[in-house]
Amino acid sequence: MKKLQKADYIKMYSFMLKIRRFEERAAQLYGMGKIGGFCHLYIGQEAVVVGILMTIDKNDSVVTTYRDHGHMIARGLDPKRIMAELTGREDGYSAGKGGSMHMFSKENNFYGGHGIVGAQVPIGTGIAFTHKYNGEKNICRTYIGDGAMNNGQVFEAFNLAALWKLPVLYIIENNKYGMGTSVDRAAAGLDLYKRGEAFGIPGEKVDGMNVFSVIEAADKAGKYVREGNGPYIIEVQTYRYRGHSMSDPAKYRTKEELDNYKQTDPIEIVKAEILKKKIATNDEIEKINKETLEEIKNAAEFATNSPFPKDSELYTDVYL
Amino acid sequence: MSTEILMPALSPTMTEGNLSKWLIKKGDTVKAGDLIAEIETDKATMEVEAVDEGVVLDLLFKEGEANIPVNKAIAIIGDPNEKVELKKEAPIEKVNEEKKIEKNIETKIETKKDNIIDTTSPKIEEDRNLSSEEITMRQALRDTMAEEMRKDNKVFILGEEVAEYQGAYKVTQGLLQEFGKERVLDTPISEHGFTGLAVGAAFKGLRPILEFMTFNFSMQAIDQIINSAAKTLYMSGGQINCPIVFRGPNGAAAQVAAQHSQDFSSWYSQVPGLKVIAPSTPYNAKGLLRSAISDPNPVIFLENEILYGLKGPVNNDINFSIPIGKANIEKEGKDLTIVTYSIMLQKSKEAALRLKEEYNLDTEIIDLQTLRPLDTETILNSVKKTNRLITVEESWPFGSVGSEIANIVQRDAFDYLDSPVIKVNSADVPMPYALSLEKLYLPQVDDIIDAAKKVSYIK
Numbered sequence: 001m002k003k004l005q006k007a008d009y010i011k012m013y014s015f016m017l018k019i020r021r022f023e024e025r026a027a028q029l030y031g032m033g034k035i036g037g038f039c040h041l042y043i044g045q046e047a048v049v050v051g052i053l054m055t056i057d058k059n060d061s062v063v064t065t066y067r068d069h070g071h072m073i074a075r076g077l078d079p080k081r082i083m084a085e086l087t088g089r090e091d092g093y094s095a096g097k098g099g100s101m102h103m104f105s106k107e108n109n110f111y112g113g114h115g116i117v118g119a120q121v122p123i124g125t126g127i128a129f130t131h132k133y134n135g136e137k138n139i140c141r142t143y144i145g146d147g148a149m150n151n152g153q154v155f156e157a158f159n160l161a162a163l164w165k166l167p168v169l170y171i172i173e174n175n176k177y178g179m180g181t182s183v184d185r186a187a188a189g190l191d192l193y194k195r196g197e198a199f200g201i202p203g204e205k206v207d208g209m210n211v212f213s214v215i216e217a218a219d220k221a222g223k224y225v226r227e228g229n230g231p232y233i234i235e236v237q238t239y240r241y242r243g244h245s246m247s248d249p250a251k252y253r254t255k256e257e258l259d260n261y262k263q264t265d266p267i268e269i270v271k272a273e274i275l276k277k278k279i280a281t282n283d284e285i286e287k288i289n290k291e292t293l294e295e296i297k298n299a300a301e302f303a304t305n306s307p308f309p310k311d312s313e314l315y316t317d318v319y320l
Numbered sequence: 321m322s323t324e325i326l327m328p329a330l331s332p333t334m335t336e337g338n339l340s341k342w343l344i345k346k347g348d349t350v351k352a353g354d355l356i357a358e359i360e361t362d363k364a365t366m367e368v369e370a371v372d373e374g375v376v377l378d379l380l381f382k383e384g385e386a387n388i389p390v391n392k393a394i395a396i397i398g399d400p401n402e403k404v405e406l407k408k409e410a411p412i413e414k415v416n417e418e419k420k421i422e423k424n425i426e427t428k429i430e431t432k433k434d435n436i437i438d439t440t441s442p443k444i445e446e447d448r449n450l451s452s453e454e455i456t457m458r459q460a461l462r463d464t465m466a467e468e469m470r471k472d473n474k475v476f477i478l479g480e481e482v483a484e485y486q487g488a489y490k491v492t493q494g495l496l497q498e499f500g501k502e503r504v505l506d507t508p509i510s511e512h513g514f515t516g517l518a519v520g521a522a523f524k525g526l527r528p529i530l531e532f533m534t535f536n537f538s539m540q541a542i543d544q545i546i547n548s549a550a551k552t553l554y555m556s557g558g559q560i561n562c563p564i565v566f567r568g569p570n571g572a573a574a575q576v577a578a579q580h581s582q583d584f585s586s587w588y589s590q591v592p593g594l595k596v597i598a599p600s601t602p603y604n605a606k607g608l609l610r611s612a613i614s615d616p617n618p619v620i621f622l623e624n625e626i627l628y629g630l631k632g633p634v635n636n637d638i639n640f641s642i643p644i645g646k647a648n649i650e651k652e653g654k655d656l657t658i659v660t661y662s663i664m665l666q667k668s669k670e671a672a673l674r675l676k677e678e679y680n681l682d683t684e685i686i687d688l689q690t691l692r693p694l695d696t697e698t699i700l701n702s703v704k705k706t707n708r709l710i711t712v713e714e715s716w717p718f719g720s721v722g723s724e725i726a727n728i729v730q731r732d733a734f735d736y737l738d739s740p741v742i743k744v745n746s747a748d749v750p751m752p753y754a755l756s757l758e759k760l761y762l763p764q765v766d767d768i769i770d771a772a773k774k775v776s777y778i779k
């Protein structure tokens with residue numbers, strides 16, 4: 001693995017912080033009625049997507065679940081336009097027609113944002129198929145929630161990916177709950193990373209609260225897939241601090257459990273590492289914090305001032 | 321006593337077969353279970369076993385002879401000392417109950433074939449590039465896919481048995497040999513997975529043709545078709561389109577019963593973001609499939625198993641296409657309009673002939689060709705001329721394509737109607753297996769004639 005540079009540490013910290021601040025602001029706007037519908041926050045899981053980001057090629061493809069805001073930020077997309085999609089405005093990435101769960105950016109090889117649990121898994125496998133078909137060296141990173149790991153099409157996709165040796169990296173974000181049902185009440189066999197074994201797909205489990213562990217695993221897995229060996233599964237153990245969606249009080253878990261995870265906060269871990277390695281001073285970190293807060297504040301302002309889509313947009317984009 | 325060995329029906333829709341190879345010769349003694357011949361059917365080449373015992377007295381066809389009708393005697397076995405008398409026409413009636421059923425199937429298929437006599441429409445007659453040779457619908461579909469695959473490397477086909485098996489209905493015959501396994505892919509029996517995979521490939525810029533062995537199996541994958549393929553262009557604000565063709569046989573074949581006989585035309589036609597096509601002849605199958613493959617949107621292409629063997633002339637220009645969204649006025653008339661599509665075109669044409677002969681009614685027949693977007697203009701213009709409308713389709717009656725047409729016509733041409741619109745549909749029940757009930761379930765020529773009489777107030 002390439003040694004992490006000072007700039008890499010700063011990048012990780014900035015992105016994770018940006019995701020956290022973005023989600024907090026989204027929660028606020030939701031509470032104010034500026035964001036409607038379903039809204040699934042990524043707070044607590046930042047190390048997963050940022051760790052993967054550190055190993056990604058810009059021509060690689062990404063497809064994920066409906067908990068997608070953080071994934072878009074990590075892909076380098078503009079928080080202003082992400083937030084404008086959440087507020088359902090014309091400057092949003094889907095011009096206000098997709099909302100929180102359905103956001104895309106083709107030019108950045110970001111293929112959603114899918115609202116149906118498990119549906120993105122065959123789709124990501126098909127995107128990987130295309131990379132191979134076109135003779136490209138790129139891979140498709142396909143994120144899967146723990147809930148989807150009990151969904152039939154996921155196994156159909158695993159079978160196809162292994163059968164045709166497709167360049168797809170499956171990343172299971174195990175945040176312990178599929179909505180209100182804990183993994184042990186939904187999955188027979190808790191080692192989700194082993195669920196590719198029957199297809200000959202290697203898998204491993206990673207601490208998803210620690211970005212450095214994620215990077216190490218993602219780097220190794222990414223190389224394996226890119227070299228044409230077929231799919232690979234990483235199960236990232238993570239935790240969402242908030243409920244499943246904004247309307248979920250998360251009464252199915254204890255406060256102690258939540259507090260316990262907060263002790264290993266992914267952003268604090270990176271920050272501590274930066275200070276320990278003297279990559280930046282407290283003041284410099286404080287500067288990043290301020291800038292990030294400002295950027296997200298601007299995004300919220302942009303998103304609430306962007307116009308609603310024109311009425312005529314109702315009938316566009318049905319057919320090309 | 322001698323026994324005739326008959327050309328067997330080896331698939332529900334087989335009407336004739338080719339004798340690829342004899343595995344016995346005159347004078348051989350055969351026992352029940354011995355392989356006697358290789359027969360090429362509409363779907364595959366199969367070995368046939370003897371069911372009776374005796375000495376082969378005569379082989380009635382040479383190897384390589386083609387188009388031998390089902391139930392025609394192909395060999396005679398028996399006691400060599402007995403004198404052989406060859407029956408001229410009717411095949412021997414078997415007492416055996418099973419054989420009776422086979423015979424019924426054969427008769428039924430023959431009837432269906434009779435309905436499919438006239439495949440020439442005025443538009444075809446006007447076509448100066450019409451082939452002198454008649455080809456089957458399955459050839460027309462295969463040729464079009466091959467032509468488009470030659471033009472564009474991004475076009476590929478996947479589905480169950482499309483490659484090595486050469487297609488469950490031989491629609492993909494020869495494609496593997498020409499284009500290789502990278503572009504002609506056998507999938508596992510895994511509709512949900514491979515449909516999602518194909519949709520992902522289309523999002524990323526390929527142009528998949530996905531064959532469902534039948535559209536009944538598309539229900540396993542319907543989430544990917546509706547929620548992913550149809551809606552993503554809209555949900556992405558116009559960024560991500562899905563250029564994919566979902567094709568395969570739809571509706572009833574012959575006695576394949578409830579789970580393999582459903583017509584999905586109105587299901588898919590209800591969905592914004594999908595285009596839905598239902599060809600009725602080799603000619604329009606060719607033109608419409610080309611448009612479907614070239615279209616940047618997801619297209620549902622509803623074929624019909626019984627029509628696969630239908631022969632007709634085609635336009636062999638590799639750029640010939642029929643636009644999506646255009647109906648064909650199959651026959652002009654002034655007294656009433658029949659709007660139909662797919663296999664029911666043939667029954668509607670037969671009904672029109674009888675309506676002319678028996679009731680002197682001049683019927684206009686509109687073959688929709690595309691169900692979504694619907695060519696409402698052609699329908700309305702016809703109704704404004706004839707003032708009477710019946711719709712004829714194989715789908716269930718509730719919320720069918722005909723229901724929507726009836727709605728549009730009462731809304732936009734109410735004052736032109738001289739009688740209520742009547743829909744002719746299949747029965748509102750799951751498809752039964754029994755041949756007699758199957759016939760009752762499906763719309764028949766008599767049902768169309770009854771409806772035509774009703775809208776014309778003929779007792």
